[in-house]
Amino acid sequence: MKFIASDRIDGLLERLGERGPVWAPREPEGAAGTVLFAPWRPGDAVELDRFTTLSAKKLVLPASEKLLSFSYSLTPEGEALDITGADQGRGDTVLFGARVCDARAFTVLDALLALPPGESYQDPGYRSRRRNLLVITLACTAGDAACFCSSWKEGTASTQGSDLMLYPAGEGYLARSVSPRGEELLALDIWEDSDLEPPELAVTDRVPFEALEAKLVGSLFSDLDFWRELTAKCVSCGYCTYTCPTCYCFDMYDEMSSSRDGERCRSWDACMFYLYTLETSGHNPRPTIAHRYRNRIGHKFSYYPANQGPVLCTGCGRCIRGCPVGLDIRDVLRAAGER
């Protein structure tokens, strides 16, 4: 297998940088010990031992993006309105140091947002960003207490969504391409040949959820008390949705830059917010946290798999690590399974 020594990773990143912006797990200045996927520039330290607090989804679904620009003007014929689409053209972006759960999240999102034309509406920005994203994934030899990706068949061995896999070995990383674009990267003259053995990969927590698809639209849906009890400590802050690599729901809104010009934008939204479904009449079909959490779990483990195929979760554990009240989605799934 191909191999790169740890002290040559910077050299690899520089070569990757020739293809486009490189994003890597880093502890950005002022991040107070938090590791995030951030733009990498020569000289920046890469943090490959700790997990990132936020997922890499912003590379395909920015937290906020412009969809359209518009401009009103007065002409002799009266008021005129110009609308310009946002420029979707862009070159490659390289994501370095994603984990298996991060990379797999892209394929989960693809099932809705990048279907072939004709099968679904096309997401205006997602497709082009996704098409131009190169994903270099670091396989996990250790998980933490919140990881549960082994709930899926391939677990930590999955290569879905990746172009190139890196496996910790010796004083560096073994590399294996899993796509034609990954193959191109392996052709760079930066790799050494190695006869090191690939490492034993981590086995994380396993949570059974297969039986939930039917229950979540049936007996569990009508059992609002179950959801009330489970979410009694939830404060509806939306942390779980913002850190989730597969939560894709968005809000759309207009912002004026002058009395005549503005932009139509979209931003991440959170199904845990009261305002998310509040109607102008005052009616809210999901008025309490229990209603909203039921929808969140239902969407991830029943509606999305029924409509799109994959479960809308990859077991990354971010919503568990950061929840301010310690609400653990695994407890919810287990309790739901036993109900």
Add this chain to the structure above:
Amino acid sequence: MSTIPRQGKKALEPLRPEKATVVDVIRETHNIKSLRVVFDDEELMTSFTFQPGQVGQLGVMGAGESTFAIASPPSQREYIQFSVMKTGVVTTAIHELAVGDRVTVRAPMGNHFPVDRWQGKNVLVIGGGIGMAPLRSLFLHMMDHREEYGHLQLIYGARTPSDICYRDDCRDWKQCGDVDFITTIDTGNQDWEGRVGLVPAVLEEEEPSPENNIAVTCGPPVMIKFVLESLGKMGFRDEQIYTTLERRMKCGIGLCGRCNVGPRYVCTDGPVFSLKELGELPDEM
């Protein structure tokens, strides 16, 4: 048939609306206006088709866009009509529009009343308040194809006489003699010549036969609730009853996430559902 294609070059910009111009504003009631709009792209206007029950996103750039039922019938090729109750930010901006103002439209969206499957049947239409908007499109469509349907009955309720929309249409329907048209109001006054009483009560007085009949209802949630109960009492089966759902919507194309009822999205799988279909969905109204 859609201006929001799922294929081709334009499919890549499903959130980009078409420009349109207001050609007529009709004040229906103190808080409802009907706007007639025309696509600026003439070719698009000529080729625009839809089915009764479909919706569109009418927008004012700077304020945003919202989903409204198309209130004009498919046979109306001169303009597209939306009826808008002033309630929030977008609807307030729409209410401020005048003839000649620029708006945006994404339409048609969503599913429609299965009018082809109703051929040869009697159709009972029950509307309340602004809920008449999609039913106007439906009823005018059935009048356009009158020979394809059996008995047509329309029960239209509003709170007070001044809350009645579509006065010209009401006059036509009353006079045409070919349809059974009943208006009712919750509270009458001395000038009111129609019925007085809540829609479900009037429906029960009329007691239409469920035999070979389709019932379609749209209106305030509380009216729909009791209309459905009354229809059930009269022997209508769930598959004979249709209604339209409303939800807060943003994208209108099944991506932004908020308008689902369980696994179904009102924007793309609806807004029209039979009561049978609704019965199969989780209860999240």
